[in-house]
Amino acid sequence: xxxxxxxxxxxxxxxxxxxxxxxxxxxxxxxxxxxxxxxxxxxxxxxxxxxxxxxxxxxxxxxxxxxxxxxxxxxxxxxxxxxxxxxxxxxxxxxxxxxxxxxxxxxxxxxxxxxxxxxxxxxxxxxxxxxxxxxxxxxxxxxxxxxxxxxxxxxxxxxxxxxxxxxxxxxxxxxxxxxxxxxxxxxxxxxxxxxxxxxxxxxxxxxxxxxxxxxxxxxxxxxxxxxxxxxxxxxxxxxxxxxxxxxxxxxxxxxxxxxxxxxxxxxxxxxxxxxx
Amino acid sequence: xxxxxxxxxxxxxxxxxxxxxxxxxxxxxxxxxxxxxxxxxxxxxxxxxxxxxxxxxxxxxxxxxxxxxxxxxxxxxxxxxxxxxxxxxxxxxxxxxxxxxxxxxxxxxxxxxxxxxxxxxxxxxxxxxxxxxxxxxxxxxxxxxxxxxxxxxxxxxxxxxxxxxxxxxxxxxxxxxxxxxxxxxxxxxxxxxxxxxxxxxxxxxxxxxxxxxxxxxxxxxxxxxxxxxxxxxxxxxxxxxxxxxxxxxxxxxxxxxxxxxxxxxxxxxxxxxxxxxxxxxxxxxxxxxxxxxxxxxxxxxxxxxxxxxxxxxxxxxxxxxxxxxxxxxxxxxxxxxxxxxxxxxxxxxxxxxxxxxxxxxxxxxxxxxxxxxxxxxxxxxxxxxxxxxxxxxxxxxxxxxxxxxxxxxxxxxxxxxxxxxxxxxxxxxxxxxxxxxxxxxxxxxxxxxxxxxxxxxxxxxxxxxxxxxxxxxxxxxxxxxxxxxxxxxxxxxxxxxxxxxxxxxxxxxxxxxxxxxxxxxxxxxxxxxxxxxxxxxxxxxxxxxxxxxxxxxxxxxxxxxxxxxxxxxxxxxxxxxxxxxxxxxxxxxxxxxxxxxxxxxxxxxxxxxxxxxxxxxxxxxxxxxxxxxxxxxxxxxxxxxxxxxxxxxxxxxxxxxxxxxxxxxxxxxxxxxxxxxxxxxxxxxxxxxxxxxxxxxxxxxxxxxxxxxxxxxxxxx
Numbered sequence: 001x002x003x004x005x006x007x008x009x010x011x012x013x014x015x016x017x018x019x020x021x022x023x024x025x026x027x028x029x030x031x032x033x034x035x036x037x038x039x040x041x042x043x044x045x046x047x048x049x050x051x052x053x054x055x056x057x058x059x060x061x062x063x064x065x066x067x068x069x070x071x072x073x074x075x076x077x078x079x080x081x082x083x084x085x086x087x088x089x090x091x092x093x094x095x096x097x098x099x100x101x102x103x104x105x106x107x108x109x110x111x112x113x114x115x116x117x118x119x120x121x122x123x124x125x126x127x128x129x130x131x132x133x134x135x136x137x138x139x140x141x142x143x144x145x146x147x148x149x150x151x152x153x154x155x156x157x158x159x160x161x162x163x164x165x166x167x168x169x170x171x172x173x174x175x176x177x178x179x180x181x182x183x184x185x186x187x188x189x190x191x192x193x194x195x196x197x198x199x200x201x202x203x204x205x206x207x208x209x210x211x212x213x214x215x216x217x218x219x220x221x222x223x224x225x226x227x228x229x230x231x232x233x234x235x236x237x238x239x240x241x242x243x244x245x246x247x248x249x250x251x252x253x254x255x256x257x258x259x260x261x262x263x264x265x266x267x268x269x270x271x272x273x274x275x276x
Numbered sequence: 277x278x279x280x281x282x283x284x285x286x287x288x289x290x291x292x293x294x295x296x297x298x299x300x301x302x303x304x305x306x307x308x309x310x311x312x313x314x315x316x317x318x319x320x321x322x323x324x325x326x327x328x329x330x331x332x333x334x335x336x337x338x339x340x341x342x343x344x345x346x347x348x349x350x351x352x353x354x355x356x357x358x359x360x361x362x363x364x365x366x367x368x369x370x371x372x373x374x375x376x377x378x379x380x381x382x383x384x385x386x387x388x389x390x391x392x393x394x395x396x397x398x399x400x401x402x403x404x405x406x407x408x409x410x411x412x413x414x415x416x417x418x419x420x421x422x423x424x425x426x427x428x429x430x431x432x433x434x435x436x437x438x439x440x441x442x443x444x445x446x447x448x449x450x451x452x453x454x455x456x457x458x459x460x461x462x463x464x465x466x467x468x469x470x471x472x473x474x475x476x477x478x479x480x481x482x483x484x485x486x487x488x489x490x491x492x493x494x495x496x497x498x499x500x501x502x503x504x505x506x507x508x509x510x511x512x513x514x515x516x517x518x519x520x521x522x523x524x525x526x527x528x529x530x531x532x533x534x535x536x537x538x539x540x541x542x543x544x545x546x547x548x549x550x551x552x553x554x555x556x557x558x559x560x561x562x563x564x565x566x567x568x569x570x571x572x573x574x575x576x577x578x579x580x581x582x583x584x585x586x587x588x589x590x591x592x593x594x595x596x597x598x599x600x601x602x603x604x605x606x607x608x609x610x611x612x613x614x615x616x617x618x619x620x621x622x623x624x625x626x627x628x629x630x631x632x633x634x635x636x637x638x639x640x641x642x643x644x645x646x647x648x649x650x651x652x653x654x655x656x657x658x659x660x661x662x663x664x665x666x667x668x669x670x671x672x673x674x675x676x677x678x679x680x681x682x683x684x685x686x687x688x689x690x691x692x693x694x695x696x697x698x699x700x701x702x703x704x705x706x707x708x709x710x711x712x713x714x715x716x717x718x719x720x721x722x723x724x725x726x727x728x729x730x731x732x733x734x735x736x737x738x739x740x741x742x743x744x745x746x747x748x749x750x751x752x753x754x755x756x757x758x759x760x761x762x763x764x765x766x767x768x769x770x771x772x773x774x775x776x777x778x779x780x781x782x783x784x785x786x787x788x789x790x791x792x793x794x795x796x797x798x799x800x801x802x803x804x805x806x807x808x809x810x811x812x813x814x815x816x817x818x819x820x821x822x823x824x825x826x827x828x829x830x831x832x833x834x835x836x837x838x839x840x841x842x843x844x845x846x847x848x849x850x851x852x853x854x855x856x857x858x859x860x861x862x863x864x865x866x867x868x869x870x871x872x873x874x875x876x877x878x879x880x881x882x883x884x885x886x887x888x889x890x891x892x893x894x895x896x897x898x899x900x901x902x903x904x905x906x907x908x909x910x911x912x913x914x915x916x917x918x919x920x921x922x923x924x925x926x927x928x929x930x931x932x933x934x935x936x937x938x939x940x941x942x943x944x945x946x947x948x949x950x951x952x953x954x955x956x957x958x959x960x961x962x963x964x965x966x967x968x969x970x971x972x973x974x975x976x977x978x979x980x981x982x983x984x985x986x987x988x989x990x991x992x993x
Contacts, residue, residue, distance in 0.1 A: 014602035015637075017630060017908070017923030021598040023890045053885050053904065078891070101931050102881050102904065160526075172526040210525075227634045227732075232605075233555030233707070240632065242732065245925060265907060271934035275732045275927075 001259030003032040003044045009259045015231050015238055016248040018263035027079040032060055035082050048262030052105025066166035067159050068192055073144055088145035096142040099134055103266050107137040143266045151241040152190040153249050155258050161213045175254040181237040188214035224276050245269050507531050558709035562611040583617045583625045590919040593912045596889040597900040608708035609639055616703060616712045621646045629922030636735030638704040688720040688831050696820060696828030697760040715756040720826025721748050726757035730927055730934045744936050758926045766909035767819040767920045768872050770803050774818050802915040808899035809886045812873035821865030830863050878905055879931050905929055
């Protein structure tokens with residue numbers, strides 16, 4: 001959610017029950033403004049909160065003018081002092097994929113993971129237990145990246161691609177209409193398109209290149225990993241990810257208000273196929 | 277008079293380009309009559325540069341002087357939006373105006389066309405009516421002023437093209453943008469303004485062609501670029517957005533869309549917004565309910581004995597903790613709860629929480645009926661159970677051939693209302709204002725199965741729960757079972773807030789695993805918030821633990837089974853639960869009001885996290901408890917008060933992924949015996965040995981005639 005309209009956004013997203021306490025809200029409003037200035041971001045999003053056992057991580061993301069450019073991620077434990085996280089790499093994702101369980105709330109906490117590694121010693125091949133230590137900060141980076149890639153979404157038309165390449169906020173976006181808002185095809189993944197390239201020409205025929213340049217949620221795998229609800233008597237559409245429980249996307253149809261927030265434990269729901 | 281006003285306006289426009297709305301501009305520019313306009317320099321040039329061919333036109337000298345000048349100024353003027361355009365555009369109207377009455381010119385024909393063409397745009401004209409009237413008193417039709425913009429072209433083109441122009445003008449139904457028109461034409465013009473003196477017709481033709489091209493109607497949308505551009509520029513100049521060049525594509529799109537937006541009125545689906553109104557209508561009733569009662573005399577009673585909880589107060593505390601629904605939604609729920617307590621004989625009521633569903637969410641209220649006013653659904657349940665038994669018996673009778681060895685495990689009876697897991701009654705509703713629906717009471721079997729499955733709620737109470745093991749009941753039963761489990765796991769209160777009732781304590785059977793009723797401790801003094809945060813032993817469970825059996829108070833299944841003369845039953849039941857040894861051992865859970873510090877860890881994860889709501893102002897902070905076992909369950913206490921709240925998907929946390937239980941081993945169809953047991957075929961050697969043995973035996977038999985049966989016995993393995 002946009003930090004500028006934080007209060008309204010929180011109110012709209014409150015249906016999932018996860019808000020911010022007044023002191024957190026107030027400090028966010030203050031500190032994000034400063035972050036925006038210091039890091040020279042064009043726009044700053046309050047991304048959400050990862051619940052740890054001891055403390056929570058508050059996450060914000062800074063955007064440059066090109067909305068689809070890699071986002072800079074910052075975290076804070078007290079909503080005042082923000083630290084920049086490094087960008088996620090393949091190696092990080094691989095490394096942290098073995099860690100499970102809850103976050104601690106201490107970035108320097110180290111998870112220990114024992115792994116059997118094959119050692120070549122001359123002719124003999126034997127397995128050896130190696131203890132790998134993984135910092136929670138690394139895990140944080142990778143989880144945020146995964147969530148971003150999997151479930152960060154925006155309504156269709158909220159961004160548009162300029163003829164020169166960069167993607168901008170569409171200032172003429174007036175919101176989805178009510179009937180559109182109920183369809184998954186009106187929402188896009190907020191990332192560079194991956195699936196779009198695999199589509200056939202026929203499927204792409206009706207797409208508007210300045211708007212339909214991202215993947216829509218329609219063909220997400222597993223099917224049914226989104227819960228779409230109309231709340232407050234059709235004046236608010238709320239999408240909740242079932243794959244990453246805790247991610248709430250809200251959009252008031254026919255207005256510009258939209259955004260998403262993640263408040264959860266940072267764990268993927270791998271039981272999803274059983275639960276539908 | 278006219279001049280002065282127009283001049284003023286021009287000044288305005290020049291001083292602050294951003295300030296002057298376009299209407300003024302158009303007014304000023306189109307009626308700016310005499311060469312008094314503020315660019316004297318350009319005017320000076322004009323007379324010399326004026327192209328000769330135009331002198332043929334019966335224009336007044338001033339106007340003649342100006343038109344050509346415009347041609348000249350246009351190139352410089354084009355990039356800069358306001359004032360030069362204004363200038364360039366200024367002459368035509370006047371000239372035209374004059375023309376209209378002064379010239380017996382072939383273009384009379386065109387003027388005659390004008391009125392029809394002009395009318396569609398009368399609204400635009402009305403923006404500048406006064407000046408126009410004053411300027412061109414002689415012109416009856418205001419509409420003409422706008423057509424004039426095109427007329428300069430006509431004059432330029434000369435009589436030869438008039439007919440063409442006429443047809444052109446018919447096309448120009450929406451032409452309102454004289455400036456654009458003028459400047460674009462001039463632009464083309466001035467490509468060779470001086471040179472063309474010799475061959476004006478060439479130039480004119482070029483202009484003509486260009487314009488004709490622009491006016492080509494698209495076969496798809498029926499629009500033409502000319503109109504579109506003029507609309508576009510009108511819009512830009514009307515609205516004056518920042519960095520117009522960056523967003524011109526959007527504006528262009530907007531202009532196009534605006535054409536189509538309104539016309540569909542009659543076809544719009546009015547039903548679409550119905551649900552919005554429906555819920556608003558329903559909620560209106562909530563807000564009016566206070567007024568409907570003649571409440572004056574009742575008010576005191578109501579306040580004295582009111583089952584309604586102070587939801588807003590709890591919500592306030594939960595907000596400090598960073599959880600909870602928005603204020604607005606909470607208030608509506610508050611009203612809905614009031615409706616519930618007004619319409620039912622309710623002794624105590626709580627807002628339990630919210631369970632998210634795939635389609636609709638459940639708002640859950642926990643209530644306790646007044647003594648003796650329990651609702652009468654007990655019988656229905658029993659009937660259903662009996663039906664089940666009847667069916668299974670019938671099945672057994674039907675299939676005679678292979679008799680099933682499977683005995684239906686004896687059902688553990690459900691707990692009475694007001695005890696154990698059925699201590700409270702739960703109502704759910706999907707949205708404040710919609711009716712509250714009572715959930716059926718929970719049976720032990722449902723709890724046992726609910727522990728083994730993990731399913732999302734859909735939001736429809738009558739939806740079937742498709743799962744393995746099969747869940748006995750539909751979603752309302754599953755919901756009720758989960759509520760019971762969540763309550764048992766997460767409802768906690770500060771130590772000492774509740775105490776065991778003294779007189780009742782003696783009546784309790786010790787065997788039942790602890791006393792089951794408690795009362796509020798009137799002497800409770802409160803626990804400092806810091807203690808609540810630091811030590812989990814200051815919090816106790818005030819809802820009974822649910823035993824593996826699915827009941828809070830243990831039920832001994834052997835008693836009944838003896839009556840039914842079926843001992844194996846028990847064993848099977850135990851096997852199925854897989855949690856108990858062969859003989860029936862009483863299940864004991866932690867007693868009521870056990871500190872939560874004794875809760876089991878979930879592997880290495882502590883079951884609870886405590887937090888102070890604010891580190892900034894710890895003096896007034898409250899203690900917040902978050903359950904890690906049931907994500908979404910929260911409790912707060914400010915030392916004296918406390919409240920529990922749940923919001924989430926209604927699932928228990930497990931560090932590992934869910935694995936559905938394996939199906940029970942397949943029952944044997946026949947007792948295994950030699951007739952059906954498979955054996956290896958004997959090898960040749962074995963056969964020969966066997967034959968030899970047989971022959972030997974035969975020989976022996978011949979001798980003795982005794983033991984032939986033994987061979988067959990050997991086969992038994």
